[in-house]
Amino acid sequence: MRVVRGRRSGVVIAVAVHSTQAGPAIGGCRIKPYPGWRDGVDDVVRLARAMTEKAALAGLRHGGGKAVIMDADAVLDERHRLLVLEDLAEVITSLDGAYLTGPDIGSAPADMEIIHRLTGGLAFCRPESSGGSGNSSIATAHGVLAALEAAVDHVFGTGALAGLRVGVIGYGSVGRLVADELAARGCAVTTGDLDESRRATAEAAGLTWSAEDLLGEEFDVLVPAAVGGLLSEERARTCRAGLIVGPANNQLTHDDVASTLHERGITWVPDVVASAGGIIHAVCREELGLTEEETTPRIRAIGTTVTEILTGARDSGTTPQAAARDLAARRRTAVPA
Ligand SMILES: NC(=O)c1ccc[n+]([C@@H]2O[C@H](COP(=O)([O-])OP(=O)(O)OC[C@H]3O[C@@H](n4cnc5c(N)ncnc54)[C@H](O)[C@@H]3O)[C@@H](O)[C@H]2O)c1
Structure with a gap:
């Protein structure tokens, strides 16, 4: 677990890696306001744990992780948003590949493109125009x-x-x-x-x-x-x-x-x-290199x-x-x- 105040943005960022037993932890980046930083930390821990279960039940070679950006009002102008993403990318890079992020509440494929570039590939769901699997x-x-x-x-x-x-x-x-x-x-x-x-x-x-x-x-x-x-x-x-x-x-x-x-x-x-x-689709398309036709049965297997x-x-x-x-x-x- 890393909890930092971003040196560029001043925003509190928490990244939790719950498990890497099956592979690198995977889970989205949530940007939302919290009453206090401890609430954000509690949330990121619960969400990361759930991601471990989600990945295991989906048969993915991943554990669970999550990032939360505790933005005071959840409205980031473009310049501030970039500073926040740079701070998050720094935390993700420091985890040496143990955590891969993706979009979640408050973040989008465009943000993943920036993080993917800054971390050398540690983000899923970039826009399709950039070679990612896009909106999940x-x-x-x-x-x-x-x-x-x-x-x-x-x-x-x-x-x-x-x-x-x-x-x-x-x-x-x-x-x-x-x-x-x-x-x-x-x-x-x-x-x-x-x-x-x-x-x-x-x-x-x-x-x-x-x-x-x-x-x-x-x-x-x-x-x-x-x-x-x-x-x-x-x-x-x-x-x-x-x-x-x-x-x-x-x-x-x-x-x-x-x-x-x-x-x-x-x-x-x-x-x-x-x-x-969504996560099955992202992993199948971006990591396993499967086609849409090959991915669909993996999603249907949820049933x-x-x-x-x-x-x-x-x-x-x-x-x-x-x-x-x-x-x-x-x-x-x-x-x-
Ligand atoms: N988008 C994905 O691929 C994905 C993947 C896994 C899980 N989820 C989860 O599914 C849920 C929906 O995701 P989404 O991408 O559609 O989000 P979204 O933000 O597009 O839609 C959520 C909607 O719920 C509304 N809402 C919020 N609180 C409400 C309330 N109390 N009563 C009624 N409406 C309320 C919002 O106004 C919004 O329109 C979220 O909890 C998300 O974490 C989404």
């Missing part, structure tokens, strides 16, 4: 859909999506792709976003827009596609969805929430599985992993979270594909 949202959405199809099959005993009532929390880059695709497949999709300006696009795609708290509404499937930490103990006790599966990282405020959901008969697919499409986790949880009477951790540990010690 499409691949992440494909992975969520693969996870959702498998989970629907497991929970409702049918792979048919048409007619399901689905709530999508957050109509951003990934949420929009997932919501629109589900609507196109005949689901009754309700979505909502703090950003009301997205409403017209959603309604044009045939979705129902809701300003209500979707966690309290009745759905067959709930897709958390906004920020992490929406599922607290209290919300888990009142949630009325049959199945929860979505891309938001670190959806649970605490591990115990997984037990509460389980006891209430709500199937929760761990986000470390459902959100892995097989979901089935394995949910079946394992049912057979052993544990939560999907416990089953996912167990499977991640087994895959980490096996030789990854």
Whole structure:
């Protein structure tokens, strides 16, 4: 773990490397404000740990890591942003290849191009025009859909999506792709976003827009596609969805929430599985040199992993979270594909 105040930017940067057992740690760079630097450090540690599980479950030769840039107001002008990226690149370089970064909340492929250049290649998801795999949202959405199809099959005993009532929390880059695709497949999709300006696009795609708290509404499937930490103990006790599966990282405020959901008969697919499409795409395209056609089945395999986790949880009477951790540990010690 490195926590520094950037000598150029003055901004606090934390980089956590949780594991390099399977290979270099991989995980995005988050730029957002935190109440205090300790909150940012707590966040980076949780996120890095989740990345280790995500990489193991995805069968990647990587461990988990994460970077957070604790920008006071999360608005960096171009000049300041460059100074921050130079400071981050310096930290990444000092880790001697143990950590590879990528985009996350607040950072983008253009930032990765700069870090890639400054670190001699230690960043994923540069723009396609620069030889990278670009924005990961499409691949992440494909992975969520693969996870959702498998989970629907497991929970409702049918792979048919048409007619399901689905709530999508957050109509951003990934949420929009997932919501629109589900609507196109005949689901009754309700979505909502703090950003009301997205409403017209959603309604044009045939979705129902809701300003209500979707966690309290009745759905067959709930897709958390906004920020992490929406599922607290209290919300888990009142949630009325049959199945929860979505891309938001670190959806649970605490591990115990997984037990509460389980006891209430709500199937929760761990986000470390459902959100892995983007990272699988980046590694397959940029590191393994696979084509899009060769990469797609690797993303679709998220569905097989979901089935394995949910079946394992049912057979052993544990939560999907416990089953996912167990499977991640087994895959980490096996030789990854
Ligand atoms: N983009 C990827 O490839 C990727 C990969 C893995 C995980 N994720 C995770 O998936 C989630 C969505 O990612 P994204 O790239 O679509 O982000 P995004 O910023 O494009 O979209 C998130 C949307 O959620 C909205 N939002 C925030 N808080 C909300 C709330 N409380 N209620 C309703 N809406 C709210 C925002 O206004 C925004 O429109 C994030 O948690 C992200 O960390 C994304």
